[in-house]
Amino acid sequence: MxxxxxxxxxxxxxxxxxxxxxxxxxxxxxxxxxxxxxxxxxxxxxxxxxxxxxxxxxxxxxxxxxxxxxxxxxxxxxxxxxxRAVPRHAKVMAGLGMAVGYAIFWLHVRPNWLVSLGVAAFLLFWIIWIARRREPEAGQ
Known part of the structure; x- marks a missing residue:
């Protein structure tokens, strides 16, 4: 279209x-x-x-x-x-990207537990938000 x-x-x-x-x-x-x-x-x-x-x-x-x-x-x-739909592959890639980003952050910065927990909670919120978006219907 x-x-x-x-x-x-x-x-x-x-x-x-x-x-x-x-x-x-x-x-x-x-x-x-x-x-x-x-x-x-x-x-x-x-x-x-x-x-x-x-x-x-x-x-x-x-x-x-x-x-x-x-x-x-x-x-x-x-x-x-x-x-306001997000394709499934984009949801998966967003989740993987955030997980990898968090792992890199955690390994290289070695934050204290409070910062680590705060960043994890922030990313978890956005992963859940993205996962709950509708997926486009086939053929559109």
């Missing part, structure tokens, strides 16, 4: 040029960080693409459409936008 690049909306045209440029720069920065995340296993890629989407919606409908139509990130972004 390709997202068509629509002409700028009146709301977009009402925004000042400086505002649109600032949103565009922020969106490009977030896409850049997401791109780095492709190569760094503990840096989430899709999360930064999701954050870039509203920036592009406020600055460039063409880049918003590009992100929605991207063969790798588009389906997950559209599922999140439409249903």
């Amino acid at each position: 390709p997202a068509l690049a629509e002409p700028p909306t009146p709301d977009l045209l009402r925004r000042g040029r400086g505002s649109r440029v600032a949103w565009l720069i922020l969106g490009l920065l977030l896409v850049g960080i997401g791109f780095v995340g492709i190569f760094l296993p503990l840096l989430p890629t899709t999360d930064f693409m999701l954050l870039a989407l509203p920036c592009f919606a406020r600055s460039s409908p063409r880049l918003e459409a590009w992100l929605l139509d991207h063969p790798r990130f588009g389906p997950a972004i559209r599922a999140w936008r439409r249903d």
